[in-house]
Amino acid sequence: MENSKMEDLIGGMPSWTEEANCKGADADIFFPERGASTRKAKSICRACNVQEDCLEFAIEQSEKFGIWGGLSERERRRIKRQRVQSFDIREVS
Numbered sequence: 001m002e003n004s005k006m007e008d009l010i011g012g013m014p015s016w017t018e019e020a021n022c023k024g025a026d027a028d029i030f031f032p033e034r035g036a037s038t039r040k041a042k043s044i045c046r047a048c049n050v051q052e053d054c055l056e057f058a059i060e061q062s063e064k065f066g067i068w069g070g071l072s073e074r075e076r077r078r079i080k081r082q083r084v085q086s087f088d089i090r091e092v093s
């Protein structure tokens, strides 16, 4: 992603993005190459006021790439799976 800033990517998104701590950050930080560090992105997310909104949005949208709400795609998938399993357990009990 050449010279993209996060606000270019989150334009037209829900209003919570106005408070995004990643505004102005290089998008490459949040969309690293496979195997590259996600530490910097996650650190920015930890200090973000809308981390929960961002994470829920990414989970609902099944975002396949990038760090959203401080979590990687794999970490978000795990949460989604746990929610489905927990819902299934409640359904049968």
Ligand code: SF4
Pocket (backbone or CB within 6 Å): 017, 019, 020, 021, 022, 023, 030, 044, 045, 046, 048, 049, 050, 051, 052, 054, 055, 067, 068, 069, 070
């Ligand atoms: S949680 Fe991270 S990716 Fe989401 S808006 Fe905040 S800083 Fe940006």
